[in-house]
Amino acid sequence: MRKFILVLSMILTAFLSAQQAIAKTVKVTMTVLETKLPVDNEGKVMREAWTFDGTVPGKVVRVREGDTVDFTLVNPINSSMPHSMDFHIAEVDVLKEFASIAPGESKHFTFTARLPGVYMYHCGAMPMPQHIANGMYGVIIVDPKDTKNYPKADREYVLVQQQYFPDTSDTAALLENRGWVGSLINGKMFRYDPVHDSNAKQVLEAKPGERVRIFFVNANINNPVALHPIAGLWDRVYVGGNPKNTLFGLATYNVAASEGGTFDIVSPADRSTNVAIVDHAMGAAMRGAITVLMNKPDADPLKGRGDQIILR
């Protein structure tokens, strides 16, 4: 019995050190850029855009459960105001790591991505609704270590939704949910929907029968998102993006403001189909929150893989 316990403890020690050896430190740097960006596919409607590295949403950060993120935020001297960074997966001190930094300053902190999932990150400088409404948000994906109940996806796409307020300086209106005129998907209305906007240049693509995985974040200022794939079903919904929280077979799942989640859809294997991924709250769908997923044999092999998990 004693020998058995000894062998067991040796195996356990070897296993734990192997796990630690696999965990990495991932360096991430983001630089604030205050600019203007279009919210429509034609490129005519410009918005005030405060950004991380110039894009809305910011770049996708992707690490593995247990990894350490070594993060630096740079706020250049020519910025007009303080900014900050808040990763929803980071367990730190809100008054320290997430504190704002003035133009010309930088901020460095580290955190361990302890739980798998899909998490929002955003600027938390005051007034926070204005900084988020101006585009200072993005997604960090923490891939799970345990993939027993997490089938491999054939394609992966990131979608981030945001209410568009043309006048973000009116923070009272933001708080009262007044005056939003659009729903942005990855920064633009109907971004991947040529059915409702002939200027839309891209759609999500997959082959019939492939497992398509959507990493979704609700970056709305106030509203939840009733995420539904029209002409399809969610095969699995991993609440928060964590496979320990798996729901099977849903038509619609409600995503709270700031919530992230992972949504798998598998189209019929025997024919080409189209699915429209919408916020079924009509006020959002008809103002831009519709994304077309085309399942067809000649799907672009690069889409939904590598850098193209977020289509720019």
Ligand SMILES: [Cu+2]
């Ligand atoms: Cu900011």
